[in-house]
Amino acid sequence: MSGNRLLYSECLRIYEVEESFIESLRDVGLIHVIDQDDDRFIEYDDLSDLEQFIRWHYEMDINVAGIDALRHMLDRVRSLQSEIERLVGELRFYKSLQQ
Template identity: 75%
Template sequence: MSGNRLLYSECLRIYEVEETFIDSLQESGLIDIVDQDNDRFIEYDDLSELEQFIRWYYDMDINVEGIEALHHMLARVRSLQSELNELRNELQFYKSLEH
């Protein structure tokens, strides 16, 4: 391991996943694999998403294209929830001015 990164080979061993699966996630832009000093690493910050992708792929039998779609949809839902919260706060502010 190096700093805030997990060695790629350790990731494969720990999560017991196929290299082709991880590579397909990288090819689709869902995770980043860092090449440094003739080694490959995955950032610790990406591990929680990787774990979710692994569950979807192996436990729920969702292919990489489906994972991409779900990931995009969940990101959009989070964005809309954030926007909704901002609008609610703004509405509360304007309502407080009326009194």
């Protein structure tokens, strides 16, 4: 391991996943693989997402395209939830001015 990165080969061993799966995730931009010198690494910041993608793929049989779509949809839901919270706050503010 190096700093805040996990050696690519260790990632494959620890999570017991196929290299082609990780490469597919990388190809669509869901995780980042860093090439440094003769080694490859995955950032620790990507590991929680990777664990979720592994569960979706191996436990729920969702392919990489489906994972990409789910990830996009969840990001959109989170964004909309934040917008709703902001709007509710504004609504409360304006209601408090009327009273």
